[in-house]
Amino acid sequence: MNTKQKAGRYQRMHDQLKGLLEKPGNTLSKLATIVAVLHHKMDYFFWTGFYFLDDGELIAGPYQGPVACQLLAKDTGVCWASFNQQKSLVVPNVHEFPGHIACDSRSNSEIVVPLRNNEGKIIGVLDVDSKELNSFDETDLQGLEKILSLVSIHEISLKN
Numbered sequence: 001m002n003t004k005q006k007a008g009r010y011q012r013m014h015d016q017l018k019g020l021l022e023k024p025g026n027t028l029s030k031l032a033t034i035v036a037v038l039h040h041k042m043d044y045f046f047w048t049g050f051y052f053l054d055d056g057e058l059i060a061g062p063y064q065g066p067v068a069c070q071l072l073a074k075d076t077g078v079c080w081a082s083f084n085q086q087k088s089l090v091v092p093n094v095h096e097f098p099g100h101i102a103c104d105s106r107s108n109s110e111i112v113v114p115l116r117n118n119e120g121k122i123i124g125v126l127d128v129d130s131k132e133l134n135s136f137d138e139t140d141l142q143g144l145e146k147i148l149s150l151v152s153i154h155e156i157s158l159k160n
Contacts, residue, residue, distance in 0.1 A: 078091050
């Protein structure tokens, strides 16, 4: 898929999600909807999901794909790097990323986008993996950031 096609697909997903997310529902169900749309509309998305900060740990939230790491070791991997650096990260080859967490050995590239609450504080990340190297680029980054901006988050309850 070329850049123009990819940008068009992200715009269509954004428009679809905008309509879906305007309906009543809790934050977790809205985030699950985002994951479902992304995962099933982008052929190269192998694992798509959220990790949320809970008591200083990143824990798995709504996702689609193979079984996830439920808890990410503190300050290791791409998700923690994105969280700690307060920015989105595109990793062309995860095997070259220091401290990469291999939840599934079939993952070869990754993009991580911070999820912010209404006050701008990072409360988690959107994590997307691909089986292919170099799957993600600036178009993915812009598209995913724009999609996440659709969600208004006051708080997410992760307690039992």
